Structure formats: structure tokens, C-alpha cells
Amino acid sequence: MAGDGRPEGAGTRKGVEYSIIVPTYNERENVGALLWILRAELAALAVSYEVVFVDDNSPDGTADAVRELQAAFGPELVHLVSRPGKQGLGSAYAAGLREANGEFVILMDADLSHHPKHLPAFISSQRASNADIVTGTRYRLGGGVAGWNLARKLTSRGANILASFLLGARTSDLTGAYRLYRRDVLADLLCRTRSRGYAFQMEVIVRAQYDGRRIEEVPIVFVDRLYGTSKLGVGEYVQFARGLLGLLLEL
Numbered sequence: 001m002a003g004d005g006r007p008e009g010a011g012t013r014k015g016v017e018y019s020i021i022v023p024t025y026n027e028r029e030n031v032g033a034l035l036w037i038l039r040a041e042l043a044a045l046a047v048s049y050e051v052v053f054v055d056d057n058s059p060d061g062t063a064d065a066v067r068e069l070q071a072a073f074g075p076e077l078v079h080l081v082s083r084p085g086k087q088g089l090g091s092a093y094a095a096g097l098r099e100a101n102g103e104f105v106i107l108m109d110a111d112l113s114h115h116p117k118h119l120p121a122f123i124s125s126q127r128a129s130n131a132d133i134v135t136g137t138r139y140r141l142g143g144g145v146a147g148w149n150l151a152r153k154l155t156s157r158g159a160n161i162l163a164s165f166l167l168g169a170r171t172s173d174l175t176g177a178y179r180l181y182r183r184d185v186l187a188d189l190l191c192r193t194r195s196r197g198y199a200f201q202m203e204v205i206v207r208a209q210y211d212g213r214r215i216e217e218v219p220i221v222f223v224d225r226l227y228g229t230s231k232l233g234v235g236e237y238v239q240f241a242r243g244l245l246g247l248l249l250e251l
């Protein structure tokens with residue numbers, strides 16, 4: 001594997017600044033809307049970008065919907081990584097990175113809970129600060145969550161407070177997934193990250209802090225999905241606890 005996350009000898013598409021990696025599992029109703037809104041939000045910025053969908057053989061036929069988008073918008077803009085079965089978020093990002101050509105990588109959910117309207121803020125924050133990572137935060141002034149029930153709000157907030165306290169983290173939203181990374185920085189972190197599910201977000205940002213990476217935050221409002229359901233289950237909570245314990249023992 002090359003140091004930037006691509007397989008040795010893989011081709012590059014020169015001049016792409018941003019690769020937007022979107023993991024999907026049963027997101028057929030969302031991928032088209034996401035792409036349209038993304039294009040509208042990025043049009044004014046005059047940046048070059050591509051969108052890499054990583055689908056785990058979704059039973060609802062998400063991969064076919066992405067192929068239709070590919071046919072409509074072209075394979076330069078829309079990429080599809082198709083995996084044989086559900087393998088978790090962390091490994092989906094790694095698979096997306098192997099296909100990505102951008103100097104920077106943006107990770108976002110498919111369901112519009114990570115709204116593309118925040119992308120200009122990520123990009124301008126990185127440009128202004130030369131940061132290695134810009135992470136979206138729900139827990140700073142201007143950020144927030146809409147549409148979650150009280151139990152989910154408390155779980156998310158509680159997990160963040162506990163993990164920040166135990167790990168000495170300076171980032172206000174450890175579990176958020178909406179982030180921009182310098183490509184080589186993400187590739188390096190992925191090599192060392194053990195978590196394969198939702199705990200991935202926490203592990204990556206904490207490791208980056210311990211590595212001395214420059215991390216900036218931008219407030220985002222996470223709006224719960226309109227279509228489909230969350231894939232967060234009990235197993236993910238167990239994995240989160242394991243990931244936290246593992247980091248605590250190691251760092």
C-alpha cells in the first residue's frame with residue numbers, strides 16, 4: 001500500500017482537490033438528493049471534487065441508484081466502491097480512500113444529516129488555518145442537533161463528555177463523523193486505527209491530537225434523517241466502550 005492510502009501503482013486523477021467519501025447502507029432514497037445539493041453548494045466555490053460512494057451490498061439497491069447517478073453525471077464525478085456485505089463504517093472509509101484522488105478527503109453521511117451547506121465553512125477553515133483536520137462540532141456555539149429523542153441526545157453528549165474526560169481530548173465533538181482531512185493524514189491514521197464501527201470517529205481524532213496534528217472545528221447542525229433508519233445498534237455501543245478502553249490503556 002502506498003503511504004497515501006492508495007494501492008501501489010494505482011492511477012491518480014490529477015487536479016482533484018476534494019474527494020467526498022460517503023459510506024452507504026440502505027440509502028437509496030438519499031443518494032440522489034445528496035449529490036444534487038452537494039453540487040449546488042460547491043458550484044459557487046469553484047473547487048474540483050469527486051464523490052466516492054462506498055456501498056456494502058445494500059438490500060435496497062443503493063448501488064444501482066449510484067450507478068444511475070454515475071451514468072447521469074459521469075464516472076469522473078461519481079465513483080462507486082461496491083463491497084460484498086456490511087463491514088462497518090471505519091473499513092468503508094478505508095475502502096473509499098483507496099479509490100479517492102483528492103488532496104483532501106471529506107467524510108460525510110449519505111442521509112443529509114450532514115448537510116452540504118456546511119462544506120464551504122470546512123474548506124475556508126482549512127484554507128485559513130492550514131489545518132490537517134477540520135471537524136464538524138455539534139457541541140460548540142452555533143452547532144446543535146435536531147430531530148433526536150432525549151435518549152439519543154443524552155447518549156451522544158454523555159459519550160462525548162466521558163471520552164473527553166478520560167482521554168484528555170481537546171476536540172468538543174469526538175463522535176461526530178463530518179470531517180475534512182488532509183489525505184495523507186487520514187491514510188496514516190487509518191493504518192493505526194483499530195475500531196471498525198462508529199468508535200472509529202473517536203479513535204481517529206484522539207490519535208490525531210496525540211500526534212500533534214493541527215485540528216480546527218466548525219459548528220454544524222446535525223439534522224436527523226428524513227428517509228431510512230440509523231444503523232446504530234447495541235453492538236456499536238459495546239464497540240465504543242471497547243474502543244475507549246483500548247485507547248485509555250494505550251495512550
Ligand SMILES: Nc1nc2c(ncn2[C@@H]2O[C@H](COP(=O)(O)OP(=O)(O)O[C@H]3O[C@H](CO)[C@@H](O)[C@H](O)[C@@H]3O)[C@@H](O)[C@H]2O)c(=O)[nH]1
Pocket residue numbers: 022023024025026027054055056086087088089092108109110111113156175176177178198201225229230231232
Ligand atoms: N458502507 C457502509 N455504510 C454504513 C455502514 N453503517 C452505516 N453506514 C452509513 O454511514 C452513514 C452513517 O450511518 P447512520 O446510521 O445514519 O448513523 P447515525 O446513527 O445517524 O450516526 C451518525 O452520528 C454519529 C454521532 O452521533 C456518528 O458517530 C456516526 O458516524 C454518524 O455520523 C450513513 O450514510 C450509513 O448509510 C456500514 O456498515 N457500511
